[in-house]
Amino acid sequence: MIRAVLAEHGLRPNKALGQNFIADRNHLERIVSVAGLHAGDGVLEIGPGIGALTRELSTRCSFVVAVEIDRGLVRALAKTCEDLDNVKIIHADILTLDLAEVLSEIQTGRAAGAAATPGDLRVVANLPYYITTPAIFRLLEHRENIESMVFLAQKEVAARLAARPGSRDYGALTVAATSAGDITLHGNVPPVAFYPRPEVTSTIVRIDTKIPSEQERRLEPLFSEIVKLAFAQRRKMLRNALSSLAEKDALEQAFRTAQLDPALRGEALSVADFRALAAAFGNLQNRQVDARL
Ligand code: SAM
Numbered sequence: 001m002i003r004a005v006l007a008e009h010g011l012r013p014n015k016a017l018g019q020n021f022i023a024d025r026n027h028l029e030r031i032v033s034v035a036g037l038h039a040g041d042g043v044l045e046i047g048p049g050i051g052a053l054t055r056e057l058s059t060r061c062s063f064v065v066a067v068e069i070d071r072g073l074v075r076a077l078a079k080t081c082e083d084l085d086n087v088k089i090i091h092a093d094i095l096t097l098d099l100a101e102v103l104s105e106i107q108t109g110r111a112a113g114a115a116a117t118p119g120d121l122r123v124v125a126n127l128p129y130y131i132t133t134p135a136i137f138r139l140l141e142h143r144e145n146i147e148s149m150v151f152l153a154q155k156e157v158a159a160r161l162a163a164r165p166g167s168r169d170y171g172a173l174t175v176a177a178t179s180a181g182d183i184t185l186h187g188n189v190p191p192v193a194f195y196p197r198p199e200v201t202s203t204i205v206r207i208d209t210k211i212p213s214e215q216e217r218r219l220e221p222l223f224s225e226i227v228k229l230a231f232a233q234r235r236k237m238l239r240n241a242l243s244s245l246a247e248k249d250a251l252e253q254a255f256r257t258a259q260l261d262p263a264l265r266g267e268a269l270s271v272a273d274f275r276a277l278a279a280a281f282g283n284l285q286n287r288q289v290d291a292r293l
Contacts, residue, residue, distance in 0.1 A: 002195045005050045009076040017070055018128025021049050024193040028056055031124065034186045034204050035150040037061045040119025042106035046094045046135060046151075047128055049073060051080040057124055058084045062115055065106050068201065069093045094135055103145045120147040127151045129200070136207075138182040143209035149181075150206045151153050158203035165270050172231040176224065179216075179271045181207040209260055216275070222285075223278040230266030230274070237263050242277075254280040 002021045006012060008178035013019040022028050032055065037043065041061040048054040048066035049208050050073065057064045063086040068074050074091040090102070107121050123139055123146055132153050137150060153161070162183045177183060186204040191197040212220070229241050239251060239262035247256060255262040257280035260273055269277070 004105050011072045018130050021195040022052055022093055022126055023195040027189045027193045028053060031204055032056045034206055035124045042121050044106060044123045046125035048077060051077050053126055054081055058087050062119055067092050067094050085093050098256055099142050103142055107145060121145055122147050123149040125151040132157055143180055144211055146209050148208050152202040153205050155201040155203045158205050160181045161205060166268055170267050172227050175227045175271055175274055181209040219282050226278055227274055245281055250284050252285050287291045
């Protein structure tokens with residue numbers, strides 16, 4: 001079926017664009033069931049391919065906006081989705097598209113015409129692996145407008161996203177993602193479920209987004225910098241890894257305020273610990289500014 005649709009439009013799977021199409025209906029249904037869609041929801045799909053997942057989404061929600069980078073597939077989609085009047089295809093790169101504009105279009109119902117009632121906005125995607133991390137982080141920047149995200153990721157990346165503090169997989173990616181949402185894994189999808197078969201196993205990942213508090217929003221740049229420094233050299237104690245942030249005494253003071261041992265390594269800290277550290281360093285910086293005034 002996939003081969004036939006591609007052939008009809010003179011197309012071949014493009015490896016560079018991560019084109020591994022889902023060829024197994026059961027797995028398609030698993031993804032949709034994890035997404036837990038409601039009739040009024042608006043969905044942003046990334047990389048609809050030839051529209052297999054798009055069709056499933058379209059029957060379960062109010063409308064779907066599907067963003068596809070490949071011009072040939074956009075042509076094919078115009079045909080495979082021609083009977084779906086609640087689907088809008090956008091020919092664009094999800095990494096450069098004006099997301100605020102598209103999300104607002106979905107949220108206000110403009111994407112589906114005046115009759116639509118705006119419900120929750122969800123992201124569902126069989127993401128191409130080469131953009132997993134940048135795409136997730138781009139979307140999480142807009143998490144205030146997104147209820148949940150369900151996507152396929154390479155099994156190893158999924159394990160890093162959902163890792164616990166202290167484990168080998170726990171790192172900057174885990175902390176950044178779990179600070180933005182609750183992450184759950186919903187089982188694997190084997191290579192045989194795709195055409196063409198990828199070399200890796202995939203995992204269904206769900207992120208239920210958390211809306212940041214005013215304080216979290218304010219401390220976000222500092223929080224990100226601390227997380228990056230803490231994991232840049234995993235084996236370093238935090239007092240050394242974060243030494244560029246403050247003088248020795250001030251740094252020790254920040255750790256005391258956060259009630260954390262500066263001899264720990266980044267991998268031992270939870271998201272809440274990193275937040276406490278960001279708040280403590282934030283206070284330090286404010287005091288230094290006040291002292292200079
Ligand atoms: N959803 C289809 C399915 O499940 O069968 C196809 C999934 S395939 C893994 C990934 C899709 O994402 C391809 O259609 C590919 O052309 C598209 N894609 C790749 N990079 C993209 C990008 N930067 N922005 C939007 N779509 C992209």
